[in-house]
Amino acid sequence: MSQEEQETRLEQLQEQYERYKQRPLDLSLARGVPSSEQLKLSQALINDTPITQWLSDDEIDIRNYGGLYGIKEARELFGSLMETSVEETFIGGNSSLHLMYAVLNHFMFTAEKPWSQDATVKFLCPSPGYDRHWFMLEQLGIEMISVPLTGKGPDMDTVETLVSQDPAIKGMFVVPTYNNPTGETVSDEVVDRLAAMTTAHDDFLIMWDNAYVVHHLYEEREVVKNILEACKYALNPNRVVQFVSTSKMTIPGSGVSAIGASVDRMQEIAKAFSKQIISFDKINQKRHVEFLKDRETIEAHMEKHAEILAPKFEWIDAILHAFFGEEERSHFVEWTQPKGGYFVHLTTQDGCAEEVVRRMKDIGVHLTDANAAYPYGNNPRDNSIRLAPSNAKLDHLEIAMEALCVCIELVTLEKIELTN
């Protein structure tokens, strides 16, 4: 574009933005929240899944106290998602975040040799990642070290170098399937290297948050290699603690979560839980087993979610493509085309993301804070925006995306103008 063309274009965009400002929208693409249409898929779980049997398969009265590990049929069901045995599976409440926090809290403060005895405790944080993981680490006083992602999981050269040298690094988070927000899935090679890598801290912990394990958008599914098996094979059986939940399968606020780990690791974690809870909600476990039945039924159920979700992802891609698909405009923004999960990640030009999100907020479209996917929200390049389209209707999504495209181009051109 010539200088003149650029100025004309900038004027057009500024006019367009003023029009948005005069008639502000009221939309949010901020959080990965299932839509009403998706919630209806599990309505039967709430009102039409009668419990007729009070005894679990392992003869626990599901109404009463007891059964800290969860009922056997739930451990089987969640084991089928994590590829763990019943003995390697522990069932929690409605929140895998709570399980993660409790596990980290235990190793940090109440374990036999708590991490907090060291002057500094560090964690590797593949970024962009899940902001709630970072909030949790910050709350617990764990220093976060950002490591890059490659499109196939964390950059293992960087990870291996760091963990082999610094015993203060006690562990790392990984969202292995359809990472929040980049949508990438870790390769088999990454799984093997994570399982086998030499670590300066001898009881290294991988927090394996497999939140999107069956959250495929298409028939072509990305499936992660069994990390626990890989860890056992590498003689590091206690290295990984896996987490899954039904939050985005059934009812977000009333689902069931689970931990998968080696029997030794599991027993240590269960012992820590035994000081803070007698048992999680076994009736809800039973309801979920009745409703979700087995892995096959879960996958069929997830296809119904995909039918609702996939068009939203395709719409985002189509609109971004329409605005920025031509080669001469492709430098404004890059975006992901995930095969599953809940997010599209945008990489703007350096120094533009915060301003784009601010401009969107001013016209009534709420996005996740720019760069929130980085520890401490600290991304020196200021180029990361996360989109969560699940809870937006298609027509609203179109309006929001068009406004976003205007804001991206506007902010980028203004920045170029300023630099010149």
Added chain:
Amino acid sequence: MSQEEQETRLEQLQEQYERYKQRPLDLSLARGVPSSEQLKLSQALINDTPITQWLSDDEIDIRNYGGLYGIKEARELFGSLMETSVEETFIGGNSSLHLMYAVLNHFMFTAEKPWSQDATVKFLCPSPGYDRHWFMLEQLGIEMISVPLTGKGPDMDTVETLVSQDPAIKGMFVVPTYNNPTGETVSDEVVDRLAAMTTAHDDFLIMWDNAYVVHHLYEEREVVKNILEACKYALNPNRVVQFVSTSKMTIPGSGVSAIGASVDRMQEIAKAFSKQIISFDKINQKRHVEFLKDRETIEAHMEKHAEILAPKFEWIDAILHAFFGEEERSHFVEWTQPKGGYFVHLTTQDGCAEEVVRRMKDIGVHLTDANAAYPYGNNPRDNSIRLAPSNAKLDHLEIAMEALCVCIELVTLEKIELTN
């Protein structure tokens, strides 16, 4: 009794004990677990309380993420139990223990000035008390100081002296209504003194576990003075954090728990929770509101529990009275006659409790470990036994109690014999 009579009696008891040993029982009075008959009172909650309205009174979709504080109607309902306003009420998951642990964990490790920065952190533990409170404190590395109970709550002279002198004492537990296991309820005077006492640690915390707030056995009800009001009046509004749950109202494993505290205290606690969970199970909150409705309905529901429970307590009292009611035999054991709650507490002669519980175990009757109601299980007098009759059928209870009376007399006489 003459020496000779005593020896004859001892022989009789030993023979009787041998007969038990030859035909061991299989009974437990170990934990305060509701019986099947009680669980049936809330069966409708599980299968026949349809949810027809997805929006809560404060317009939260009860199925989705969000609503960390709980839905308004649940906050109202639990506020009616704790005499707190909606703003002073926070709703948790199925476990008040979990809420207690999270609160203590926060003040210990993640608060602005965490207790763990001090070399030693201490808590007052009115004893005999609830063993799971002590397990929790021990797990968190908090040193426990046992303080005596008076029959009207903790011995306030001792409490006031200790907390005024030692800034390492950060707080204390109280089970205000029908204390586990002594059954006593704190008097208005104790409430006022707790609220107003001068503490060396300037942000003293009272963990007010009102687990048995509506768990009356008879029409004559013991009601505790409003502690939060008393704390506000004494200008210590943040001193108390109250806990209640429906575990022993509805379904023990699938109930709802709540916290009551000043708005400031509540917001601090909620902020800590916001790092570890998005929201608790709001569908279950709604179900409980539909089922329990209001305080009046709760009290009527609790009367049905009382009808089932009261005969068990009366049976225990009757059998103990039959064995040890005569003045000449009254020195063998003292027992409580609670007006509510779940436990009867026995005070044996010094040095007898552990042996009695061991003898009972050997004939197949499982009791809570002797002296478990003391911090670290450490009761120098070895005289404390807790009975939890709720889950025993009346005929089994009779058999167990007769065996217990035999064991108490046997162990006591053997001890006297040994001493002579």
